Amino acid sequence: MKLFFTLWGASLRSRMQYKGNFLFSSFTYGLIMAVDFLMLAAILLRFDDVMGWTIYEVGYLYGIASASMSLYRLLAPEIHEFERYMVEGEFDSLLIRPVPPLTLLLTRNLELSRIGGVVQGIAILVLSLHGLAATTHWLPALLYLPVAFISGLIISFALGLITATLAFWTQRIKDFQAFTLYAPNNAASYPMSIYPGWLKWILFTVLPVAFIAYVPALYLLDKGGTWHNLWVSPAVAGVFLWISLRFWRFGIRYYHSTGS
Amino acid sequence: MVYWELLIKNIKVQFQYRIAHMINNLGSLIFGFIYIAIWVGVLTGKEEGSPYSATDMTHYMAYGQALLWMTIFLTPGLGIPNRVRNGAISLEMARPVSYFTYTAAQEAGRIIYNLCFRSIPILLIFALTVGIHLPTNPISYLWMTVAAAVAIWLSINLHYLIGISACWTYEISGAHFMIVTLLFGLGGQLVPLDLLPGNLGLWAQWLPFAGVLYTPVIIYLEKAGMEALLIPVLWASVLTLFNLWLTGRARRKLEIQGG
Numbered sequence: 190m191k192l193f194f195t196l197w198g199a200s201l202r203s204r205m206q207y208k209g210n211f212l213f214s215s216f217t218y219g220l221i222m223a224v225d226f227l228m229l230a231a232i233l234l235r236f237d238d239v240m241g242w243t244i245y246e247v248g249y250l251y252g253i254a255s256a257s258m259s260l261y262r263l264l265a266p267e268i269h270e271f272e273r274y275m276v277e278g279e280f281d282s283l284l285i286r287p288v289p290p291l292t293l294l295l296t297r298n299l300e301l302s303r304i305g306g307v308v309q310g311i312a313i314l315v316l317s318l319h320g321l322a323a324t325t326h327w328l329p330a331l332l333y334l335p336v337a338f339i340s341g342l343i344i345s346f347a348l349g350l351i352t353a354t355l356a357f358w359t360q361r362i363k364d365f366q367a368f369t370l371y372a373p374n375n376a377a378s379y380p381m382s383i384y385p386g387w388l389k390w391i392l393f394t395v396l397p398v399a400f401i402a403y404v405p406a407l408y409l410l411d412k413g414g415t416w417h418n419l420w421v422s423p424a425v426a427g428v429f430l431w432i433s434l435r436f437w438r439f440g441i442r443y444y445h446s447t448g449s
Numbered sequence: 450m451v452y453w454e455l456l457i458k459n460i461k462v463q464f465q466y467r468i469a470h471m472i473n474n475l476g477s478l479i480f481g482f483i484y485i486a487i488w489v490g491v492l493t494g495k496e497e498g499s500p501y502s503a504t505d506m507t508h509y510m511a512y513g514q515a516l517l518w519m520t521i522f523l524t525p526g527l528g529i530p531n532r533v534r535n536g537a538i539s540l541e542m543a544r545p546v547s548y549f550t551y552t553a554a555q556e557a558g559r560i561i562y563n564l565c566f567r568s569i570p571i572l573l574i575f576a577l578t579v580g581i582h583l584p585t586n587p588i589s590y591l592w593m594t595v596a597a598a599v600a601i602w603l604s605i606n607l608h609y610l611i612g613i614s615a616c617w618t619y620e621i622s623g624a625h626f627m628i629v630t631l632l633f634g635l636g637g638q639l640v641p642l643d644l645l646p647g648n649l650g651l652w653a654q655w656l657p658f659a660g661v662l663y664t665p666v667i668i669y670l671e672k673a674g675m676e677a678l679l680i681p682v683l684w685a686s687v688l689t690l691f692n693l694w695l696t697g698r699a700r701r702k703l704e705i706q707g708g
Binding site for chain 2: 225372
């Protein structure tokens, strides 16, 4: 663990050498994601709600989903860009170090510009909770946020790791990510009740993003869930993380170098 | 004809990655289903106050999702920034062809590939699952094709403008993100521009971004006639002239990095 933080510290220091670029790119990412939410706000401003969910309630889901994805992109860029290690044959150099490859990958780099996305997610949450203050129990929704961020980060990371592991067989993973990461994360930003049955089934099982925000929000926002929803999400996140780590180890065993 | 050769060659290059692209199409379809679900959820029971019915919006999102691959998801800066960085641009500009047409022809190859292997398969799946709008008036098919062609012309110009600016700035990733965001937001990808609040909905229709997605989609849905193409054609013409002028400046300015 100590090694983990030492490597992390070094990576952080190296990234902060370019402060101007960091500030500009953080601002740009935050802005881009804000435009996306503004479009949704424009719809709900005109039509009031989507299947009984108001803009503040959807905002609660949206804020958690986008902060979770940004946290994953911030902390694990080398997992996200893993195909580089396969295509350029760099993975060999990780295997000969005395540290597990996953630890090395997680400490190699931090994509600090994604902080903009985290800030944007939190800003949407602040606005949404402010809007919810008059109507529901906003305090439990606020207190639950740290748990939601952690389970959201873990589910996003596990999805990222499973996708990265596919690279051991397919080399390239960029095209998978649209299906395994971007689309599900986008889906997690809205209530699952709007989706057709087959899509709902996928989002609760194979790509379990429903547990990032929707499941606990059902109870917290008084949408018909029980208090059990609060512990189910972190539990699913834990199990899914365990599955992804097993799959990663399985993938490494089948790794063949490209020989470059 | 050299431009034709470039176009065909680039289709062949893209064809090498067809299986990866088919997998990516799944992601694109899921995005489409999410947007359709949002609109159906929003409009259920509220269709009276809206110029678009839930079925309209389903067709709007499905067609938009197919069109994206030809008008918004172009190569960042049409690949010019890489050639500025490795110096290849000096040789390309020295050739006795128009650099603008040379770059546009290569991108056109990719767009034709995307039409066959992304847009049409995506639209077919939507047609089989949520249904498809088929224009009732035969002339609408002509305008729909013209509108898509204008959208592509406009988008190539917007992306070329970002790309050629690399001769001065070297780095365009921020500018590319910005243009894609504007194309999504003010291009009417999630929200038809006439539904945007207040004056934003009005002036967004005067900007070039509208012609890239919103205009071709409403022409396809037969909610607007060919007159809606006037502003996009004007923008595309102005941008083409400006890009040709800028290419001339770039040729004179050209600084080669390590070439």
